[in-house]
Amino acid sequence: NAGVTQTPKFQVLKTGQSMTLQCAQDMNHEYMSWYRQDPGMGLRLIHYSVGAGITDQGEVPNGYNVSRSTTEDFPLRLLSAAPSQTSVYFCASSARGYSNQPQHFGDGTRLSIL
Amino acid sequence: GQQVMQIPQYQHVQEGEDFTTYCNSSTTLSNIQWYKQRPGGHPVFLIQLVKSGEVKKQKRLTFQFGEAKKNSSLHITATQTTDVGTYFCAGRTNAGGTSYGKLTFGQGTILTVHP
Numbered sequence: 396n397a398g399v400t401q402t403p404k405f406q407v408l409k410t411g412q413s414m415t416l417q418c419a420q421d422m423n424h425e426y427m428s429w430y431r432q433d434p435g436m437g438l439r440l441i442h443y444s445v446g447a448g449i450t451d452q453g454e455v456p457n458g459y460n461v462s463r464s465t466t467e468d469f470p471l472r473l474l475s476a477a478p479s480q481t482s483v484y485f486c487a488s489s490a491r492g493y494s495n496q497p498q499h500f501g502d503g504t505r506l507s508i509l
Numbered sequence: 510g511q512q513v514m515q516i517p518q519y520q521h522v523q524e525g526e527d528f529t530t531y532c533n534s535s536t537t538l539s540n541i542q543w544y545k546q547r548p549g550g551h552p553v554f555l556i557q558l559v560k561s562g563e564v565k566k567q568k569r570l571t572f573q574f575g576e577a578k579k580n581s582s583l584h585i586t587a588t589q590t591t592d593v594g595t596y597f598c599a600g601r602t603n604a605g606g607t608s609y610g611k612l613t614f615g616q617g618t619i620l621t622v623h624p
Contacts, residue, residue, distance in 0.1 A: 430614075435518065437597060437616040438552065454613075485551060495540060497554035498599075498612070 397421050401486050401501035408476045408508050416471040416504050418486030426489045427469040428453070428498070429461065431482040438485065444469055476508045513600050515615030523623050528585040530618035532598035541574060541581045542612070544597045552597060555583075588622045595619045 402417045420427065428443040430453075440453030444463040458480060460472040469488075473480060483505050487498040512535040522528050532541065540559045544552040556565055558574035558581060565572045571584045581600075585592055595617040 428612075435616060437515070438599075438614040440612070440614075487552075495557070495559075497542065497557065498544075498552075500551040500553070502551050 399486055399488055399499050399501035401484075401504050403504060404502065405505045406507070408473075408506065410476060410478060410508060412476050413472070413474055414476065416473075416484055416486075416506070418469045418471065418501060419467050420469075420486075420488040420499070421467065422488060422490070422499065423466060424488035424499070425466065425491045426496075427463065428487045429459070429469070429471045430485045430487065431455065431480075432485060432503075433482050441471065441484075478508045480506065481508045482506060513598060513613045513615045515598055515618055517618055518616060519619050519621075521621045521623065522588050524590060525587050528588050528592070528620055530583050530596050530598075530620075532581045532583075532600070532615050534579045534600050534602075534613075536579070536602050538578050538600040538602060541598055541600045543572060543581075543583055544599065544614075546595045546597065546617070548594060550594075585620075588620070590622050590624055593620060593622050 399420045425446045429441040430438040432438050439455050441459050442453055442461040444450045447463050447466050450461050463469050483503050485503045486501045489496040489498045514533045516531050542557045543555040546552045556572050561578050562576045563574040569586045573582045597617045598615045599612045601612050
């Protein structure tokens with residue numbers, strides 16, 4: 396019973412590089428979200444999805460792209476990494492009825508942009 | 510947009526002392542959730558409050574939802590070293606349209622407990 400799996404756990408990039416953070420869940424959850432966590436800022440929503448083929452922007456979407464081709468996977472793409480994107484990234488999923496269901500978080504990806 | 514403010518940002522206590530963190534929203538919330546994140550870990554769901562004035566308890570933890578559904582609190586009685594971590598509240602409004610997938614998190618309160 397893996398829950399929410401994020402890869403990689405750590406990554407160092409150079410400014411301008413691109414990469415994809417992977418997120419997969421095995422709970423058949425409809426809702427998936429990406430958050431970034433910075434000191435003193437709490438968890439800020441980047442993008443979210445309410446089902447396969449449906450995505451929407453969160454609070455801080457600039458510089459990030461997402462897609463949801465399957466229920467299980469919700470990758471986050473950084474198109475051209477910038478130092479301001481240095482952060483810890485968490486993927487979360489929840490069952491239908493998003494606002495009334497607990498969110499299950501992955502272990503996070505710690506990303507540094509040099 | 511909706512804002513959820515959480516105070517204090519940090520709290521240092523001696524083991525055995527009580528601890529409280531407060532969450533305030535700029536708008537009326539439909540429900541509020543609380544999460545705990547251990548150092549180096551990920552947020553873990555603790556509880557959800559839905560009703561105005563609701564109070565729920567989990568052992569030494571007491572959660573309250575305000576009468577106006579714009580504020581909430583988490584109180585820990587007689588803290589233990591296992592309580593160390595960051596406590597987050599997360600609230601959602603009953604906004605219409607397609608924005609039904611957004612939870613807004615507070616900034617979190619970092620709790621340290623000295624043995």
